[in-house]
Amino acid sequence: MITCRRAAFAAALGLFTVVCVITANAASPESHPPEPHPWMNTSLSFDQRADLVLKEMTLDEKIDLMHGQGMPGWSRPMPRTYLGNQGAGFILGIPRLGIPQVEMSDAAYGVRMSAQNGRYSTALPANIAAAASWDPEAACEYGALIGRELRAQGYNMTLGGGVNLTREPRNGRTFEYQGEDPLLAGTLVGNRIKCEQAQHVIGDIKHYVMNDQENGRDEVDVIIGKRAMQETDLLAFHIGIGVGDPAAVMCSYNSVNGEYACQNTYTLTDVLKQDWQFKGFVLSDWGGTHSTVKASAAGLDHEEPMDDFYGEKLKQAVEAGKVPMAQLDDHVHRILRSMFQAGLFDYPTQKSVVDVEGGLAISRRLAEQSIVLLKNTGGLLPLDRNTVHSIAVIGPHADTGMISGGGSAQVDPPGEPAAPWQAHVWFPTSPLKAVSAAGPGIKVQFGSGAEPASAAALARQSDVAIVFAYEWMSEGTDLPSLSLPENQDALIEQVAAANPRTIVVLETGTAVLMPWIDKVGGVLEAWYAGSKGADAVANVLFGSVNPGAKLPMTFPLSERDLPHPDLIKPPNGGEDAGAAVKPEDAKATFSVHYDEGLKVGYKWYDAENKPVLFPFGYGLSYTTYQYSDLKVVAGKEPTVNFTVKNTGGRAGAEIAEVYVALPAAADEPPKRLAGWSKVQLNPGESKQIRLQINPRELSIYDDSSNGWKQLPGAYTFMVGGSSKDLPLHQEINLP
């Protein structure tokens, strides 16, 4: 209704101005704000709210929630792709019912695709680096930052949270994952997801499951026994889901024991939805859906990024009774429930400006906690500003930047155009500048290393040489080997021959072989160190940060020592050739037999008595620690008590590790990680640690009963600073 009146102040001036106010007519139906939908009642459970929405939905609306709307640049355009936030995919909102759009973005170590969308993202250290911190609180901070930046950029769902175990260290996505141990990886990914989801973005854990190599990922059939799968890769997911309660699980491209992971009844329904009681929804990896009726029955709830199987074909299947309405409703219920759980209805996204400086500070701090000191001969590190007068900084890009991990994990560096698929992206964090800034007064010179002889000459004239060596990795391709590429081994050899006070800083996403290890004075594993990597490295080199990180994966001596010395490739030898096959025609063309079974990572080297270059859980500090007074108290959840003392001259954080050997009858590898504690200690300080061990860490999966069981017998607990340095042992009997 429009009402007009003469304004009083105008009347006072003898003028008559007509002021018209548009108000809602009290008598008309639109006069009241619309009644909120009943599902907006936050005192109802997520399930109740989801059911209330579901009751109102038409078949077409339900189907709309079950598929994506295309991804910019994906195979064929879809008519509504432009309606999205230009991320990896989205679920169309339904304004009639107030159902918000679900906007998804990749966000492994930061939000993807920011450059092409005129946005900005912080690059955190890679996920494998974050795992090296062994720190659930740091994982939480990592997830919270990504969650905030997703929201600021208009997204409300992450596609981060990779937790495939490192069975094959040449896997091109190793940097996106959390290492080789299910307890460590699952705990860290869970904490990351928990805090990411607390920012009101749907959390996602991926790639479920056994997607442990990139070679032929669309056409490989992974063959593995049930027990081995349950105790390794599935366990990492189970722990991650238990801790983080992600609202989504992304099923993977590969096939598992004869069936594609996105239509695999065993993994999706029997394990995930029934045994683990997962209440969220399963979405396919991009193009990983292969059927309609079969996938729906097996437990796939949502197809990305398009509607090849879950659009018109799904509608027809429902109308023909091939997909029962109850099954369809379960899929839709799960998607709606997830939206309620993550807060998408209650906290609509509002774009804002990312906190750039805050993000850089967090990224630097997390990188400092992720850098592993692998070698330090004669206390060469930390560098002493009083005695070091000249430094040679050597490496292909050591003057300008540090390498980052590629593929869908790629974060765009600020001020640079969008990185093409699988480009080598160097983040503008300059080692040369950072080392110069950390050592004022020290003569710092740069050599690219393009000519090893001149790099060696520079090293010879310098008190210390620091070689920044790198290995780029990406989704879609595996590393041909674990050796540093581009002649970098020869470069390091020559520099070290010229100056034994050579420190190698590794920028890698996985283990590397180090034929020069005996010739160099120091080695830091800096991983892909993120937006502020160089500052973090310089802070460790000069000792303003005492390194405390430890390896989340074994560094082997040789590829011959791996469970599969040669990468197993598709028959045509091509990498990822299956991507070219039409999804409905796709079938596995080759198998990878994970016949090492339970023996993943350190469990393999332990069981096979193979020496390694650096063991799982290893990392040095600028101080030293001593372990004593182990006392294990038996019980349903045994408690492991011990003391750690800082016996050196600097404050530090020690990751104290607890392993357990199961009774012989369990037929397990020699030991498994059962817990850890990160202890902050001043010089001379001791702390008593008390760790309660979850019975799961003492149990084995029993194929015959399809469940976990703990065997009676002798359990040996071992405590120390790495999987190969466990000075404390105690055996207890458990019923």
Ligand code: BGC
């Ligand atoms: C990757 C996923 C990613 C998706 C969307 C796929 O190729 O495997 O990890 O989330 O693309 O970009």
